[in-house]
Structures are given as C-alpha cells and as structure tokens.
Amino acid sequence: MRKSIRRIGFKVAASVVVIVAAASVTFFAQLAVPGDRATALMNLQTGQDKAWTPEELAPLNERYGFDDPIAVQYLDYVTGLFRGDLGTSYTQKRPVTEVIGGQLLPSLTLTVAALAVAWLLALGITLLTVKRGRVLSGLGSAWEALTASLPHYWVGVVLLVVFAVQLRMFPIIGGTSAWGTVLPVLTLAVPLAGFLGQVTRDEFVHVLDQPFVTTARTRGMSDLSVRLRHVLRHAVLPAVTLSGWALGALVSGAVITENIFGRPGIGQVLVTAVNTRDLPTVSGIVLVVAAVYVVANLLVDLAYAVIDPRLAAAGAR
Amino acid sequence: MRWKFVADAVSRYASLSTGESHVVYEVPTVNWKDAQARYQTIRYITPGKPVSFYINTQTGPFTDKLVRQAFAYGADRKAAVEAGFHGVIPYEGNPAVSQATPGYDAEVAKAYPYDQAKANQLLDQAGWTGRDGDGTRTRNGEPLSIKLVYGAAFIFTQEGATVLQVLQEQWKQIGFDVKLIPATQAELWGGKYTDPSTFDATPSYWTSPSSAILWIVWRPSTKDNPNGSNRSFYNNETLSQTIQQANAEPDIAKANALYGQAQRIIQDDAAGIGLYTQNSTYAVAPNLKDFWLEKSQGEPVFTDAYFTK
Numbered sequence: 001m002r003k004s005i006r007r008i009g010f011k012v013a014a015s016v017v018v019i020v021a022a023a024s025v026t027f028f029a030q031l032a033v034p035g036d037r038a039t040a041l042m043n044l045q046t047g048q049d050k051a052w053t054p055e056e057l058a059p060l061n062e063r064y065g066f067d068d069p070i071a072v073q074y075l076d077y078v079t080g081l082f083r084g085d086l087g088t089s090y091t092q093k094r095p096v097t098e099v100i101g102g103q104l105l106p107s108l109t110l111t112v113a114a115l116a117v118a119w120l121l122a123l124g125i126t127l128l129t130v131k132r133g134r135v136l137s138g139l140g141s142a143w144e145a146l147t148a149s150l151p152h153y154w155v156g157v158v159l160l161v162v163f164a165v166q167l168r169m170f171p172i173i174g175g176t177s178a179w180g181t182v183l184p185v186l187t188l189a190v191p192l193a194g195f196l197g198q199v200t201r202d203e204f205v206h207v208l209d210q211p212f213v214t215t216a217r218t219r220g221m222s223d224l225s226v227r228l229r230h231v232l233r234h235a236v237l238p239a240v241t242l243s244g245w246a247l248g249a250l251v252s253g254a255v256i257t258e259n260i261f262g263r264p265g266i267g268q269v270l271v272t273a274v275n276t277r278d279l280p281t282v283s284g285i286v287l288v289v290a291a292v293y294v295v296a297n298l299l300v301d302l303a304y305a306v307i308d309p310r311l312a313a314a315g316a317r
Numbered sequence: 318m319r320w321k322f323v324a325d326a327v328s329r330y331a332s333l334s335t336g337e338s339h340v341v342y343e344v345p346t347v348n349w350k351d352a353q354a355r356y357q358t359i360r361y362i363t364p365g366k367p368v369s370f371y372i373n374t375q376t377g378p379f380t381d382k383l384v385r386q387a388f389a390y391g392a393d394r395k396a397a398v399e400a401g402f403h404g405v406i407p408y409e410g411n412p413a414v415s416q417a418t419p420g421y422d423a424e425v426a427k428a429y430p431y432d433q434a435k436a437n438q439l440l441d442q443a444g445w446t447g448r449d450g451d452g453t454r455t456r457n458g459e460p461l462s463i464k465l466v467y468g469a470a471f472i473f474t475q476e477g478a479t480v481l482q483v484l485q486e487q488w489k490q491i492g493f494d495v496k497l498i499p500a501t502q503a504e505l506w507g508g509k510y511t512d513p514s515t516f517d518a519t520p521s522y523w524t525s526p527s528s529a530i531l532w533i534v535w536r537p538s539t540k541d542n543p544n545g546s547n548r549s550f551y552n553n554e555t556l557s558q559t560i561q562q563a564n565a566e567p568d569i570a571k572a573n574a575l576y577g578q579a580q581r582i583i584q585d586d587a588a589g590i591g592l593y594t595q596n597s598t599y600a601v602a603p604n605l606k607d608f609w610l611e612k613s614q615g616e617p618v619f620t621d622a623y624f625t626k
Contacts, residue, residue: 172335262324274503276502277506
C-alpha cells in the first residue's frame with residue numbers, strides 16, 4: 001500500500017516537472033521568434049505594418065516588462081504558474097485563464113468524443129474483419145490503411161460538402177450544438193480509427209494463434225465470445241498506449257477541424273495568439289495541452305492495470 | 318443580428334447555400350461566377366494605397382532607378398493578377414493610390430506596360446551585363462538577387478502568392494533572381510523586416526478614403542521625425558511639398574491635380590510598383606434587400622436591410 005502511494009506520489013511529481021518544462025520551453029521558444037513584442041502589439045492595435053520609435057514603444061515595454069532582464073521575466077512567469085496565475089493576454093487584455101476557460105470545454109468535448117468514436121469504429125471493424133476470410137480481412141486492412149493516411153482537412157471538407165452542403169443532414173456552422181458536433185468529431189475520429197485499427201489488427205491476428213485461444217474454443221466457446229472475452233483484452237493494449245498520445249495529438253487536428261466548421265475552441269485561440277505574439281495565451285494553451293497529455297497518460301497506466309491485472313501486481317510488488 | 322467567424326473559405330461560402338447565413342464576406346474568387354448567378358454580389362474596391370510593392374531605395378540593387386524601372390517593365394503584372402484571381406480582382410498599375418480613391422490619376426497607372434526588351438535594355442544600361450550559370454544577371458561578380466518579403470496567409474492569400482510566383486518566373490527570364498520570402502504575421506508585425514537590410518521589395522496596402530494617405534505613406538523619414546510607414550525609405554522633397562500643398566488645398570480640382578502630380582513622381586521614380594486593388598467582396602442572399610457598404614473600408618451596413626419572402 002505504502003509502495004503504491006509512493007508510486008503515485010512519484011508520478012504526480014514527474015507530471016509537475018513535465019508541465020513546468022513545457023511552460024519553460026514555450027516561454028523561450030516565443031522569445032526566440034524574430035522581431036519585437038511591443039512592435040507587434042502596436043502594429044496589431046493600429047492595423048499597420050511599420051517601424052515605431054523607442055518613445056512610442058516605451059509605454060508598452062513598461063507595462064508588460066519587456067525591457068526587464070529575461071531571467072526576471074522568466075521567474076515572474078514561473079512563480080505565477082504556481083499561484084495559478086497564467087498572466088494577462090497582451091491582445092485581449094484579460095486573464096489568460098478567462099480566455100482559455102471559455103474555449104476549453106468545446107475543445108475537450110470534441111477531442112474526447114473523437115477518441116471514443118475512433119475506438120468504437122476501430123474495434124467494430126477489427127472484430128468483424130480479422131481472420132474472416134481473405135476478402136473481408138483484406139477489405140478491413142485496406143480501409144484502415146486508407147483512413148489512417150487521410151489528412152484532417154480533406155476529411156473535414158469532404159464530410160462538409162457531402163453531408164452538410166449536398167444532403168443537408170448536418171449544419172455547416174453548427175457551433176457547439178450536439179448535431180453540429182457530429183461532423184467535427186467524425187473528421188477527427190476517422191483517421192485515428194484507421195490508425196488504432198491497424199495496431200489492434202496486428203496484435204489480434206497474433207493472439208488468435210495463441211494456445212489459450214484454442215483451449216477456449218475446445219471448451220465450446222462461440223467464436224464471438226472468444227474474440228470479445230479473450231482475444232480483445234490482449235489485443236487492445238498497444239492501442240490503449242497510443243490513446244494517451246492520440247488525445248494530445250487530436251488537439252492539433254482540432255485546430256483544423258474548428259477552422260472548417262467555424263467551431264469555438266482553444267485551437268483557434270492558439271493560432272491567433274501565435275500570430276499576434278500573445279505569449280501568455282500561447283503558454284497557457286501549451287500548459288493545458290501538456291496537462292491533457294499528463295492526465296491521459298495517467299489514465300492509460302490505470303487502464304493497463306484493469307485490462308491486464310498482471311501489470312498491477314508487478315507494479316505493487 | 319448574429320456574427321459568425323468562419324475562417325475556412327469553403328464552409329463560409331457554403332453556409333450561404335444552406336441558408337445558415339445571409340451575408341458572406343470575402344467570397345473565394347473561384348466561387349465568384351457561381352455567386353453572381355445565385356446571389357446578389359458586391360465587389361467594393363477600397364480606396365487608399367492598393368496592394369503595391371514598396372521598393373527599397375536605400376540599400377541593394379533597387380537604389381538604382383533604372384533597376385527599379387526594369388523590375389516594373391519586366392513582368393506582366395496585369396495578366397498575372399487577372400489569372401491568379403480568376404478575373405475578379407482588378408489589376409492596379411498605380412502604386413500610390415487605387416482607382417477607387419478620389420484624386421486618382423488613371424494616366425499614371427498606365428506606366429511600365431509589360432516590355433521585357435525595355436527591361437533588358439535598362440538593366441544593360443545600369444551595368445548588370447554579366448550572367449552566371451543560372452542566367453541571373455551580375456555586375457562586378459554580384460548577382461542581381463532580390464529579396465521579396467510578403468505576408469503569407471494574412472496580406473496575401475494563396476491566390477496572391479500564386480501571382481507572385483508567376484511574376485518571379487517572368488523576372489527570372491530577364492535575369493532577376495527573385496527570392497520570395499513568406500513572412501508570418503508574427504514576424505512581419507513583430508518588425509523582423511523593418512530594417513532596410515532585410516528586404517528589397519515588399520507588397521502591402523493601406524485603406525483610406527482619401528488621397529491624403531500619400532502623406533502618411535510617403536512623408537520623408539528623418540532622424541528627428543522618423544516615418545516607419547515609408548517602407549520604400551524614399552525621401553523626396555518635391556514629393557513632400559506637393560503632397561502637403563494638396564492636403565492644404567481647399568479647391569478639390571486643384572487638390573486632385575496636385576495629388577496627380579504626387580502620384581506621377583512616385584511612379585516615374587518607381588519608388589513603388591503597382592499590383593492589384595484591395596477589395597471587399599460580399600455575397601448576399603437573394604431575399605435580403607437594401608444591404609449596403611459604407612464608403613471607406615467597405616464595411617457592411619445593416620440598418621436599412623430587410624427580408625422579402
């Protein structure tokens with residue numbers, strides 16, 4: 001018991017380190033972008049593209065501390081993080097927590113739903129087509145290879161044109177309504193399902209040849225039960241591992257999807273913030289994404305233990 | 318009234334066909350013909366500085382007026398613009414103000430028609446007579462390289478970038494090695510390309526309802542009173558006096574004559590090179606009436622608008 005508490009404590013500490021590291025990398029990467037932050041803000045506010053005199057830039061430099069030594073700016077920033085203060089957006093002039101807060105839920109809904117739908121699609125196709133004769137198996141793998149290689153933008157536009165413009169089944173600009181979320185979710189889920197399906201399929205084929213499968217069959221178990229109760233449990237492990245990564249990666253796909261379907265979300269906010277050099281907002285979003293990664297990977301660890309009890313036993317030992 | 322920000326052009330235009338929107342801004346030029354057939358369309362050419370090149374007259378090959386003029390003659394800007402924008406966006410040969418601007422001089426816009434023979438002759442005259450292995454002209458061993466910086470995806474759409482690529486190919490034929498440098502908004506507005514050493518030409522626009530914009534853009538930049546908007550780094554006392562007189566002149570006809578003179582000075586010296594007009598395009602649902610645009614930026618006005626059945 002004490003050991004597992006220690007293990008959890010270690011994981012949490014490691015997560016904090018990961019998040020602070022992500023924040024630091026973002027901070028310095030943003031500073032490394034050529035050009036001057038005060039100039040960018042002045043041009044943004046006035047809609048111009050010009051050089052400004054030091055006198056014109058002085059008030060902004062003063063207000064946001066751009067002239068302070070880098071070390072001071074960095075320390076301010078990191079200590080702020082521990083107080084839950086992500087700073088104030090340079091362009092929106094309100095706290096970053098507020099800027100992100102309003103957009104976080106639609107993005108999380110989109111990505112989590114996409115992951116769930118991707119799993120359903122992948123499992124359905126795997127269960128139905130693996131080792132079901134050459135034609136069906138071939139169709140299954142071909143479908144997975146095809147969808148895994150589709151870019152989000154293409155999937156999104158095709159779904160939009162077919163189901164929203166031609167068939168009028170779904171709205172084009174659906175916002176965050178449930179009906180309007182269907183196409184964005186599919187846009188993200190279809191390529192991911194192909195990817196998850198490919199990994200699961202290989203493992204599934206391998207496990208089907210194992211002696212314990214034959215044993216189960218000799219005890220009179222139906223093919224579907226064998227697949228569901230025995231084979232699947234083993235075969236999903238690689239895809240579970242990938243899901244931790246996928247949840248984070250979906251955020252980048254979400255940027256494109258939100259763009260196509262005019263959907264609110266942190267993707268849009270991130271792109272705008274990077275373009276306008278709004279460092280506090282960019283860092284805030286990177287932190288949120290890093291946190292999603294960390295949480296997703298903790299969940300993956302937990303899921304392992306549930307799926308394969310041997311791993312939990314090994315961990316607690 | 319509901320405003321929605323739909324960044325993707327395909328969705329934006331399609332939302333009109335499903336009735337999810339009644340007015341769409343920035344109609345993709347590929348859809349313009351379709352839009353004309355199905356909806357009411359408005360193309361508004363904004364007054365002010367069109368999308369034209371600032372030419373760096375302070376450092377690099379363009380310090381020589383002959384080279385600037387050769388650059389203007391050397392590519393078929395009109396054809397490139399018409400092809401690149403599917404005939405929707407008009408070419409603008411006047412680099413100083415667009416054809417929608419009060420005081421615009423149409424004669425000035427006609428300078429520098431596409432003439433590669435003339436361009437070659439000017440470059441020979443300027444001493445760029447050598448050629449390296451790639452066909453780029455050289456002078457005293459220096460290649461005729463041009464850094465052309467443009468705002469990718471926020472001043473120039475993909476269509477605009479295609480226009481630049483076509484021009485680049487034509488400039489190559491007369492011995493210019495033009496390097497197209499796409500700049501992000503963060504880089505361009507962050508000031509990465511403000512120093513004269515960082516670019517030779519950069520296209521940009523500035524919407525304004527009056528030719529008085531000339532003073533903002535072309536006011537000489539001095540140490541005591543720098544003008545960060547004068548991106549050609551072009552200080553011309555005669556031009557400065559002419560624009561100031563025009564801005565102070567109460568008689569409109571006289572003011573416009575002076576503005577015309579100012580445009581001619583800029584054009585004759587090739588301190589800027591024209592490209593195309595900045596536009597506001599709208600497609601409007603057939604049952605929405607009395608929707609109109611105000612006459613500066615071309616922003617939509619809905620106060621009179623109403624639906625018919």
